[in-house]
Amino acid sequence: MTRIARSVRVLFGVLVLLLAATGCVNEADGPGGRSGGNRLNISATGTDSLPFMAILQVGIDKGWFAKEGLDVSLYSGGGGGNTLRVLTTGDADLAIAGNTSVVLASRQHSANLTVVAPWFQLNDFHWIAPRGQHAPKPTLGYSSGGSSTELLVRGLQRKLHVETQAVGGMGDNWTAARAGKITAGWSMQPFTTEKIQQGAEILVDARKVLGDLPADLVAVNNDYANRKPENLRAFFRVVRRLDDFVVHDTAAAAKALAPLTGVSAPTMTRALTDTPDLAKGYSLRVDPDGLRRLSDLMVSGGLIEHPVDWRTTLDQRYLPAGLRTSAFGG
Amino acid sequence: MTLRLTERAETVARQPVSRRRWLGKGATSAVATAVLIVVLGLIFQACSALGLWSEADVPAPSTVLAEFGRLLGTGEFWGDLGRTALEVLLSIVFGCTLGLFAGVLFWKLPRVGRAFEPYLVSFYAVPLVLFYPVMIVLVGINASSVVILASVMAMIPMALNTTVGLNGIPPVYLKLARSVGAGPRRILFSIALPAAGPFVLAGLRMGVVYSLIGAIAMEFTTAQAGLGYRIRYLYETFESEQMFGYIFAVLVLSCVITLSLQGVERVLSTGGRR
Structure with missing residues (x-):
């Protein structure tokens, strides 16, 4: 019983200390x-x-x-x-x-x-693929549901007859494109330039297809x-x-x-x-x-x-x- | 008088003890859970009414329930639910079967078990969604990647628990079985697995939970349909009420799966006897 009471007291003390510590945090920082x-x-x-x-x-x-x-x-x-x-x-x-x-x-x-x-206000979105990777009906990757990239890729889908696939960030898209799981992944500068230097090519330039926004x-x-x-x-x-x-x-x-x-x-x-x-x-x-x-x-x-x-x-x-x-x- | 008391005692004694206890505990547990949910809901409702947070961030429970009711009447919701339920079901079947098989293998071949166990334990401690870039390369991005990752997540606790359970069987059980001429298959299914039952069932329970977590998490990242995808979509498009309606649906799905699992556990633990 004494042990239980002591444990409760210790627990209470720890809680008080935690509350005091959180109270001391300067949120404005x-x-x-x-x-x-x-x-x-x-x-x-x-x-x-x-x-x-x-x-x-x-x-x-x-x-x-x-x-x-x-x-x-x-x-x-x-x-x-x-x-x-x-x-x-x-x-x-x-x-x-x-x-x-x-x-x-x-x-x-x-x-x-x-x-x-x-x-x-510049449409700087590109879909990049490893050089020479083409497909009759390419699959374009985008970041996730409800994102700006999804909005664009749906617009591209209506004009270019492409397939689409949620993949994730630019890095994940590039990985998927290199693995051949999608044809091209979305990218913006400076990622586009960096990957072009590593052997990528621009498959779709969203600005040319959809215009600036x-x-x-x-x-x-x-x-x-x-x-x-x-x-x-x-x-x-x-x-x-x-x-x-x-x-x-x-x-x-x-x-x-x-x-x-x-x-x-x-x-x-x-x-x-x-x-x-x-x-x-x-x-x-x-x-x-x-x-x-x-x-x-x-x-x-x-x-x-x-x-x-x-x-x-x-x-x-x-x-x-x-x-x-x-x-x-x- | 004495005779009547004896008859009554015999009648009570004839009822299965586990059933009597279970009913009592089950009812108490259900009432306690319901009370807890209602109290939490009332607290959230009060906080929302007092304006402690914006409805745009966390809608009041009454709003969420109304939205959930509205969702039940939409085809999109049922499509998403069907997709997630199928993925979770497949993950449970694949993950738990593979986990059970792996657990038995590690028990039968202890060297293999010792070689794999540290990796499985390490894997268990790591959120497997971190392996998403590897998954992209290995299995691509489609419904199968969701099922594979969720199955792996379900398999690990199942395998570890099965191994622990089987390793904990008193050796005398197996010696006795062999002495009466039981073959390996009979020993496994009639002696070993029932003896390791509590651990196997604990592994199954965790496997089921992990498969749900894995499926929703992967849908959140990569899918184009399913409850996880829809929650992410609504989160990004700032439709909080609908998003919380879908989150509530995931909670309901989780409860349904857990209750179904309890039923399965009861059947397995009583061997189907009432």
């Missing part, structure tokens, strides 16, 4: 911290693999956000679902995530978020946007500066981006110079045609019944004035 002052918690997909996401880290490293008075922390989420959920819970203030996820989330009132800008969309938590609108304007001013850096000083940008994405500086330079319209990709200037194309693809893919009304869906007020579009009216 992590990406999940609540916003205070000029803090801006950003959740983005692929900050460690995609240059148009990694530029945010470049902005942090160069102190450009700090110069605008922003204390930015970056959380790298995988896929639209993960990236957006931290926004809806209020753990992140701003999210940059897959186009379809953001549009669908913005339609739910309880998600408490607003789409404020398109991001990387934003790879991602920027969404903000409504509470944060109401409390700190100036922070969002400052954020976009820095992004504009970062975009200009990539477009006008590509070699220096490649050098800064290479270690963040795990490729060599020459490969990153090549990847950026191989990007067909760098100035369009690295620009916040709203491309209405791209947004309409995204809406059409979502309708034809069965994700939504009616086209997106961008006039009410896209809140451009935080973007620098010269980068907004009036094509949607309002």
Whole structure:
């Protein structure tokens, strides 16, 4: 009995210690911290693999956000679902995530978020295969159900009569293509350039078939946007500066981006110079045609019944004035 | 009076003891489980009503139940359920049969058992989904890869438990069987496996659970249909209510499989006698 009582006391003590320890954690230090002052918690997909996401880290490293008075922390989420959920819970203030996820989330009132800008409005998606690997009816891999790559591959399926298969990330797709289990897997820069250097070839260039559309969309938590609108304007001013850096000083940008994405500086330079319209990709200037194309693809893919009304869906007020579009009216 | 009491005692004694106990324990367990679920549901409902979290993140249980009811009327749901159920069933059959066979093999050939056991134990501790890139190369990406991985996951606990159970049989059982002229097949099926029964059944239970986990996890990654695929799809497209409806369906499927397994266990442990 005494032993049981002692065990219960020890257990209780451990629980109290654990509670005290968790209470001591300063949540504001992590990406999940609540916003205070000029803090801006950003959740983005692929900050460690995609240059148009990694530029945010470049902005942090160069102190450009700090110069605008922003204390930015970056959380790298995988896929639209993960990236957006931290926004809806209020753990992140701003999210940059897959186009379809953001549009669908913005339609739910309880998600408490607003789409404020398109991001990387260049269709940089390619389907790469080992050189010489062709098939009469090729099978194209994509990441997973509900992803941007699925949206594109369904669009390609309608135009090119190809088979599709969910495989996973770019690495898994390349493995599957090399093993002959699919004909080609999806890729973006710098992965495309890196694999071409290793003997891959582009089987399908999605831009040529489907045209340009934003790879991602920027969404903000409504509470944060109401409390700190100036922070969002400052954020976009820095992004504009970062975009200009990539477009006008590509070699220096490649050098800064290479270690963040795990490729060599020459490969990153090549990847950026191989990007067909760098100035369009690295620009916040709203491309209405791209947004309409995204809406059409979502309708034809069965994700939504009616086209997106961008006039009410896209809140451009935080973007620098010269980068907004009036094509949607309002 | 004395005679009546004796008759009553005899009547009670004639009832199988295991059945009497099982009914009592089973009813208590069912009520306790139901109460627990209801209490948890009420807590979640209250938290949701109080706005502790957004409906977009975690819908209230009443919303999830309503969504589940709506899903039951859609063909898509039944298609996904059918696909997952088939994959899980095949995984259970293949995994547990292979596991049983491997367990018997390791018992009969202890050297083989000693060679394989460390690897099986190591494999058991590793999430097999990590081997996905290897699976892509070896078996490709289709329903068979889901079944293969889930079968492997089911096979390991079955093999390990069967081996442990068979190795734990008192040697006197086997000596006695041999002394009365029982052949190897009879020894295995009439003496060894029944003696190792509790371990084999524990392995079967774990194998069934692991096959469900393996199938759903693989569908989450690679499939284009099934409950796991649909949950991932709805997660990415931010349709939380439907997603939780599907998650609830997986829980129901898990309960159905577990209850069916309990029935199988009861039949096996009583040899079909009531």
